[in-house]
Amino acid sequence: MAILNTTQRETLTAIVDTFVAPLNQQEEEALIHNTLNTPNNCFSESQISDFSRLSGSKVNALDRIEQKLSITLSPKQINDFTMVLNLLSYRPSSVLFTGYWTLFKDLDRSCREQVLLGWKKSSYAIFRQLYNTFMGIGIIESYNAMETPLYESIKYAGIQGGHSYFQHQPDYAKVYHERLHMLTTEEAKSYKRFDAIVIGSGAGGGVTACELSKAGLSVLVIEKGRYFHQDDMEVDNDQFALSNMFDNGGIVPNAKGTVNLISASTFGGGTTINYSASIGPQQFVKEQWEKKGLPYFVSQQFENDIQSVLDRIGASTQNIVHSGPNLKLIEGCHNLGYDITLMAQNTSGRPHHCGKCYTGCSSGVKNSTTNTYLKDAAAYGAKFLDATQVMHIVTKSGKVKGVSCRIHGEKKNFVFYANTVVVAGGALHTPGLLKNSGLTNAHIGKDLRLHLSALTVAIYDDVVNPSEGSLLTTVSNQFDNFDGSTYGFKIECFTNGVGIFSGMLPWSGAAAHKQRVLRHRNAVITFAMARDMDSQCSVKYDAYNKVDIDFNISKHDGDTLTEGIVQMAKIHVAAGAREIHVTQSVIDAFVFESDEESRVDNPRFLDWIQSVYRLGPPVPSSGHQMASCRMGVSPLTSATKPTGETWDISNLYVSDSSLFPTALGVNPMVTIQAIALHVSRHIIDQQRVEAKL
Structure with a gap:
């Protein structure tokens, strides 16, 4: 269903191609050099070169975005979305959004990046909301599709994971369930x-x-x-699962942009x-x-x-197969003396290497x-x-x-x-x-309550292949003070494919973001899950009966998430992480220098931790509503x-x-x-x- 006119589509193309841009020659050469000199690199020079030259529009991201918007948004929401594109396409209003008399779509990439980064760090919530909306759909819809040159250019052995990986393990044993009859x-x-x-x-x-x-x-x-019977599930295809098995196609912000929600459908x-x-x-x-x-x-x-x-x-901790990310969480907690506990799986004690439970379970083990x-x-x-x-x-x-x-x-x-x-x-x-x-x-x-989560992305030199092995097999209860006496949260792994991963990475420009996307096989995402204590939260609906959430985070819950980010960063560094990326929009990643050891007592790291405290909480996510x-x-x-x-x-x-x-x-x-x-x-x-x- 077409919901954008030609002018609106041109403006959206310019936005998407700013987030996922073709790099210039100097940036391409830097990307090739940096990647080839990264420990455990698996990409060839030609792959990196192809990747650097691709953009969102070149892999038909606009078509997927338009389709998603037509399905997930109400008529009012579509009108609001297109109104923003109209304002960016009209000089008198565009200048208020961008600071340039030239229309956004006619600016060069450098200027467009500065506009988007200005929105990201703006003191006005409306601009931060615009940034989060466009960044989410632009990046995820570019990287999520598997049948594109972009995906092919970043493919590595292990990127797919899922059933194709599980079925080649020596302990693979499919559990077949008869198809349930759905009434015609x-x-x-x-x-x-x-x-x-x-x-x-x-x-x-x-x-x-x-x-x-x-x-x-x-x-x-x-x-x-x-x-979906297990034989119908395309468990190795994130895009299929998100489009067909999740509300609104996956992770979506509420109307005010104060919380991101994910739920099943x-x-x-x-x-x-x-x-x-x-x-x-x-x-x-x-x-x-x-x-x-x-x-x-x-x-x-x-x-x-x-x-x-x-x-x-069949809840059991027998025969648990830890993924690379879970092993890193275990290592970091052990090195700091933090609690780390096995998480029972509903697998009747059977081994489960899938790594793609969020797309369904074609093996029938879950x-x-x-x-x-x-x-x-x-x-x-x-x-x-x-x-x-x-x-x-x-x-x-x-x-x-x-x-x-x-x-x-x-x-x-x-x-x-x-x-x-x-x-x-x-x-x-x-x-x-x-x-x-x-x-x-x-x-x-x-009286809606949420489990509020803050995410941390850690990049290691080690290969962890996040799509291989069970997703969530461990939990740290070290900071589990959910009775409200102090800040309480649990730390668990949040493993996803390269599409969601790309959207989790902070964006500070197209070249830097592409460099980080190439580190998917070295990445571990964890989340601190806090128990919503006193934030203001309720379910509401628009005139078209579309669900929305009225949410304002409290100081207590916000401080809890900030503490969660700090502790996750320490755990990752204790496990040997070289880079720490957090979802606080205005903070830069912490990166150890090549001659520095990953240590939690590194003075630069301790200074960075203080900046995390000063900046306060990110926009939280919630996969559990109640x-x-x-x-x-x-x-x-x-x-x-x-x-x-x-x-x-x-x-x-x-x-x-x-x-x-x-x-x-x-x-x-x-x-x-x-x-x-x-x-x-x-x-x-x-x-x-x-x-x-």
Whole structure:
């Protein structure tokens, strides 16, 4: 779908080709010289030369950007985006944005770079937001596609990783799962009524569908994303996964540019594309939730539910295969005397070398809800309908009656009737569906909590090949003070392909950025994950029902992330890193001189650490959202009852991370699944009571 006119496209081309630019002869020669003299270099001179001459427009990045914008943005957002391009294409307004009377697209590359760097370091939030938006789409859409000369020019043995790497390991053993049947449009319309309808198929929806089906209820699971059997997954292709299995095509900023969000949109939800981390809640969190009038969280029943989940998903630390990045995290923590702990994987103790869990699991080793609870639900007779958007929940006289949805993109709504409806669309989408269905509780969407993350990119002389080996097998709990007594965060690895990696690297000019992209095989990305304590955060929606987040970081949470960056930098240096790049937009990377040893007591490094403290937090990212329909003991303080049932409508339940009373502090999959067992028991009991009436 074309959304840009010729002038707008010319301006956007100039922006993209500033971020990913063809280098001049002097820059090309420098890139060749520096790369060939880098330890463990794997690139030939001709490869580097080809790479230096390519730009975003030469690999059709503009087409991919336009396609992504047409899919992910609302009409208002598209209008805002094109308005900026219009302003940059009109001299009287362009001069306000650039400081030049010459139009942006007609400036030489050096001037264009200075404009973009000015936006990056501007004291005005609007300019920083513009920079982050254009930088993200320009760089990632240039590097993310695999079928381009740009990707070919930076290809090395190990860049692909994923299943193609895993299947060549001596301990490779594929686990094959039968294909689940998705209802066709005609089949779906032959059904009118179910005992229960579950909206969403992720950690909460999958467990709930299984439990209700096992109890003998007729169940329909409706998922807005598409179903991908393991044989359908293009797990070695990041672009395919991001476009087809993630909300809005991957990592996207909120409207104000104050936080970057990533969430799933596929059958199996986040369990299909997460990093396999399998851990239950910490004791102090359970006690906090109990103090909010929810004794279930300190009960033996909750412990039993946690264990039941861990057993079903095969959580285990046996046969863990550490990736290069995880080994560096282990080394750095050991050298500093910091805690480092194995992270259980939902792999039933099987070896897993994939390195691409965020694109799905074609080996079938990862026990997602698709491969566990939803497979069980199918055996008990549950029906599945993918690529279907629920528009609203049908209610009458304070009781649920069914759902109105658009099956497989049809324009006309179709109604399924049910005695019970369970909303499990995730903390970003569940509140909107409830509000669209007429629910008025003030806490729906209001109390959103996030796990806030700050990223650090470390470049080593050693080859780590980040796409080979399991993604997240270790965690440092050294600074885990999530009770709020001081700054608390966990440190884990955030491994991704070269597309996302290129967007994580700070940009200070096209030549320097290209030099860093060539270090992908030497790079380790870690993140400090903080528990959102007191930042202002809520879910809201525009006139076109597009999700947005109103987020303002608090001083405490910001200081926590800053401390996380400092500690990650120390860990990397202790492991031998030669360069440290952080996501604070105005700080330069720290680079050890060739004659300097990587040491945390290096005076220049210590001075750089102080500059990190002075600059404060970066724009955080969040892959875990929760608490937007929190459970509680009163409609005055919560959106749902302790059972997960909404206060507004009887037999309308929530069963996902929205129910968390506060932020959790650990990877949330297991906790969501355990709470779903709790919600399911209450639904089954209620159905039995009503059956006797």
